[in-house]
Amino acid sequence: MGSEDAAAGLQCPKARRPPAAKDSAHPADALTGRLQYLDHACHPLPISADMTRRLKQTHPTSLQSPARIWRSLLLMAIAAILASTPAAAGRLYRWVDDEGRVHYSDRIPSDQVDKERELLNKRGIQVKKIGAAKTREQIEREQELKRLRAAQQRLIEQQRAKDRVLLRTFRSGDDILMTRDGKLSSVDTSIQITRSNIQQLKLRLADMQKSAADLERQGKTISPAFLRDI
Numbered sequence: 001m002g003s004e005d006a007a008a009g010l011q012c013p014k015a016r017r018p019p020a021a022k023d024s025a026h027p028a029d030a031l032t033g034r035l036q037y038l039d040h041a042c043h044p045l046p047i048s049a050d051m052t053r054r055l056k057q058t059h060p061t062s063l064q065s066p067a068r069i070w071r072s073l074l075l076m077a078i079a080a081i082l083a084s085t086p087a088a089a090g091r092l093y094r095w096v097d098d099e100g101r102v103h104y105s106d107r108i109p110s111d112q113v114d115k116e117r118e119l120l121n122k123r124g125i126q127v128k129k130i131g132a133a134k135t136r137e138q139i140e141r142e143q144e145l146k147r148l149r150a151a152q153q154r155l156i157e158q159q160r161a162k163d164r165v166l167l168r169t170f171r172s173g174d175d176i177l178m179t180r181d182g183k184l185s186s187v188d189t190s191i192q193i194t195r196s197n198i199q200q201l202k203l204r205l206a207d208m209q210k211s212a213a214d215l216e217r218q219g220k221t222i223s224p225a226f227l228r229d230i
Contacts, residue, residue, distance in 0.1 A: 092120045 094104050095117035108117065114133035118126045134142075170176045208229060215222050 092124075094118045094120055094126075 092104060092106050093108055094102065095108070095112060095115045096102055097112060097115065103112070104120075116132040117130050119128040119130065121127045166176060170179065208226070212222055212226065
C-alpha cells in the first residue's frame with residue numbers, strides 16, 4: 001500500500017476534519033497532518049468493511065479488534081511518512097505540545113525543541129526517548145547536588161587519609177585501643193589532680209577570708225599583700 005493509499009484509507013467520517021494545510025515544500029507535511037488528525041480524532045472509531053478486508057489481506061494475524069485496526073492504520077501512516085521523506089532523514093519524532101496535541105514529524109520546530117519526544121523507526125516503534133529540556137530550577141538543584149557530593153567525597157578522602165596514618169603508626173587495632181586507653185587514663189589522672197588542687201585552693205581561700213574578717217572586727221588594718229592573696 002503506497003503513501004497515497006495509506007492517506008486515503010485513514011478516513012474518519014464521524015470526526016471533524018482539520019482545516020486544509022497550506023502548500024508545503026516538504027513532501028511529508030500532508031501525511032504528517034493526516035496522522036496527527038487520526039491520532040486525536042479517530043481512535044477507535046468503526047472501520048468500514050472494505051478497509052477491514054484490505055487490512056486483513058496485508059495484516060491477517062493482527063486485526064482482532066477496532067483498537068488493533070487503528071493501531072495498524074497509524075503504523076501504516078507512519079511508514080508512509082517515512083517513505084515520503086528524503087532517505088537522509090530516516091527518522092520520525094512524536095511529541096505532545098503544551099495544549100496536549102500529538103505531533104508527528106521528521107523535523108522538530110524551534111519552539112518545540114524543549115519538549116520530551118520519542119524517536120520512531122520505520123515500523124512506528126519507539127527506539128529512543130529524548131527527555132524534555134531542564135528548567136532553571138532543575139539545573140540549580142543538580143548543581144547543588146553535585147556540590148554536596150563533591151564535599152562528601154572530600155570528607156571521605158580525608159577520613160581515609162587519617163586511617164592510613166593510623167595503620168602506619170600502629171601494628172593492629174589492639175595497639176590503637178591500648179594507646180587510646182592509655183591517653184584516657186592520663187586524662188583522668190590530670191582531672192583528678194586538678195580537682196584536688198581546686199579543693200585545696202578553696203580551703204585556703206576560706207581560711208584567708210576568715211582571717212581578714214577577724215582583723216576587721218579587731219580594728220586592725222589588712223595589709224595590701226594579704227588582700228592580693230585573697
